[in-house]
Amino acid sequence: xxxxxxxxxxxxxxxxxxxxxxxxxxxxxxxxxxxxxxxxxxxxxxxxxxxxxxxxxxxxxxxxxxxxxxxxxxxxxxxxxxxxxxxxxxxxxxxxxxxxxxxxxxxxxxxxxxxxxxxxxxxxxxxxxxxxxxxxxxxxxxxxxxxxxxxxxxxxxxxxxxxxxxxxxxxxxxxxxxxxxxxxxxxxxxxxxxxxxxxxxxxxxxxxxxxxxxxxxxxxxxxxxxxxxxxxxxxxxxxxxxxxxxxxxxxxxxxxxxxxxxxxxxxxxxxxxxxxxxxxxxxxxxxxxxxxxxxxxxxxxxxxxxxxxxxxxxxxxxxxxxxxxxxxxxxxxxxxxxxxxxxxxxxxxxxxxxxxxxxxxxxxxxxxxxxxxxxxxxxxxxxxxxxxxxxxxxxxxxxxxxxxxxxxxxxxxxxxxxxxxxxxxxxxxxxxxxxxxxxxxxxxxxxxxxxxxxxxxxxxxxxxxxxxxxxxxxxxxxxxxxxxxxxxxxxxxxxxxxxxxxxxxxxxxxxxxxxxxxxxxxxxxxxxxxxxxxxxxxxxxxxxxxxxxxxxxxxxxxxxxxxxxxxxxxxxxxxxxxxxxxxxxxxxxxxxxxxxxxx
Numbered sequence: 183x184x185x186x187x188x189x190x191x192x193x194x195x196x197x198x199x200x201x202x203x204x205x206x207x208x209x210x211x212x213x214x215x216x217x218x219x220x221x222x223x224x225x226x227x228x229x230x231x232x233x234x235x236x237x238x239x240x241x242x243x244x245x246x247x248x249x250x251x252x253x254x255x256x257x258x259x260x261x262x263x264x265x266x267x268x269x270x271x272x273x274x275x276x277x278x279x280x281x282x283x284x285x286x287x288x289x290x291x292x293x294x295x296x297x298x299x300x301x302x303x304x305x306x307x308x309x310x311x312x313x314x315x316x317x318x319x320x321x322x323x324x325x326x327x328x329x330x331x332x333x334x335x336x337x338x339x340x341x342x343x344x345x346x347x348x349x350x351x352x353x354x355x356x357x358x359x360x361x362x363x364x365x366x367x368x369x370x371x372x373x374x375x376x377x378x379x380x381x382x383x384x385x386x387x388x389x390x391x392x393x394x395x396x397x398x399x400x401x402x403x404x405x406x407x408x409x410x411x412x413x414x415x416x417x418x419x420x421x422x423x424x425x426x427x428x429x430x431x432x433x434x435x436x437x438x439x440x441x442x443x444x445x446x447x448x449x450x451x452x453x454x455x456x457x458x459x460x461x462x463x464x465x466x467x468x469x470x471x472x473x474x475x476x477x478x479x480x481x482x483x484x485x486x487x488x489x490x491x492x493x494x495x496x497x498x499x500x501x502x503x504x505x506x507x508x509x510x511x512x513x514x515x516x517x518x519x520x521x522x523x524x525x526x527x528x529x530x531x532x533x534x535x536x537x538x539x540x541x542x543x544x545x546x547x548x549x550x551x552x553x554x555x556x557x558x559x560x561x562x563x564x565x566x567x568x569x570x571x572x573x574x575x576x577x578x579x580x581x582x583x584x585x586x587x588x589x590x591x592x593x594x595x596x597x598x599x600x601x602x603x604x605x606x607x608x609x610x611x612x613x614x615x616x617x618x619x620x621x622x623x624x625x626x627x628x629x630x631x632x633x634x635x636x637x638x639x640x641x642x643x644x645x646x647x648x649x650x651x652x653x654x655x656x657x658x659x660x661x662x663x664x665x666x667x668x669x670x671x672x673x674x675x676x677x678x679x680x681x682x683x684x685x686x687x688x689x690x691x692x693x694x695x696x697x698x699x700x701x702x703x704x705x706x707x708x709x710x711x712x713x714x715x716x717x718x719x720x721x722x723x724x725x726x727x728x729x730x731x732x733x734x735x736x737x738x739x740x741x742x743x744x745x746x747x748x749x750x751x752x753x754x755x756x757x758x759x760x761x762x763x764x765x766x767x768x769x770x771x772x773x774x775x776x777x778x779x780x781x
Contacts, residue, residue, distance in 0.1 A: 219432075239454055258472050287330065326371065394451035430470050656696065691716075711757065719750055746760050
């Protein structure tokens, strides 16, 4: 016997990192994070409501406030941009690159704004600034960031439409060019806007009178505030797919809305309560995403430490298990000779059992074939009976009800005008008879569309698609090649019923907005494809005991020698593909063509 292993306890694997949950940009927010973000917004709103009535109260100029505030924003935004660029280098998501560019732009603009602030380093500011320069740089600064966030939101939508694996092993030099271009674009935009606000100072409208805002400032700041609101709405529109990063970016936008409202809309100029309070909001907003990403880095570091501990534990386990395995191999070799004779006898018994299993499987296969033959006969009989019932409902009951409806219409026209109760009674009877006619025709078409027998396969398929679109308000298109395709039985009924059942599944379960039916008939096979853009499902989840939709589709395809394949992904829709071989020529084409598309 080998000695028992004495290993340290294995590190917990409850928090083992998943590649899709390593970054804020892909990690969905938990309830705790949503509550924290909501609490942040509520507290900000409460402070805003308390400060708004006093935004115009003048205060003493605090010359140290501006450099401290702007320097903190520059540091926060630059570090945030660096973290976002680092995540882009790993994930290669363009949306992260655009958002990093927005933070770089705000950092550059905050520094430029500080240098040009009047009275801080020079009476009118550095860089050749005029008395309007700082105000216009503030507008450019607070209007550029929401544009970057809007682009980030739109790119996030596009990236969800075409998911790609995380390229963790991609060479770093491939990310250097986009990162360099991002930094250059942010710097170039800052330089261009700074030149416009300094060298082109006299070309811009006057929005400041000394430290007081002019009337024209209202229009300009309203546009900037609106840009932030639009960016927030674009982010909120995708709330079903929010990541943790999206949640905090929206919090930043809310803080910016309060910042702009207090410091440029509700106040009167520089150095009043709104001026200081609004910039306090801006300082908080610049640190929200940074602190969240720093917390994320700490979490990733903890996961790395746990992963290293687990690796060391596994290595020790392998070493000791290897020693135990070598000892077991030595004892096993001693037992092999003794067991050889027993294995020979067991092999003879096993061969006999295999032969018996083969005979049982053949009998089972024969039984299955008989059951499928019975099922085929039953399906044929069921279709014939449904055809007969549908014909009788349409030709007998529907016609009788239609005649009754016409007679009631005659009574409505000939009832005495002074007998109102009788007229209302006849009108009610007419409404009921009209509904009965429609219900009878609908039941008959559900049992067996008579146009499948009267007008042919192509017309029946067109009716099926149009009826699906009208009943369920789902856009549905049909493509048939050749356009005037006619199929003999049992292929026509089988293809029609498969398409009918597949569309019924789309209506019941898919929550789709668009479906497509494509039917292509070649010389030796029929290919039917039904696609939808709905919720999809997990094929690994066992079906419900009362659900036979997919089983029925496979059985209908099997009865005509066909195969059925279902491709589906959660959130990306479902595709049903049916291939039916044609052992003879069951296809008739009334008119030649290159294919049709109907929608």
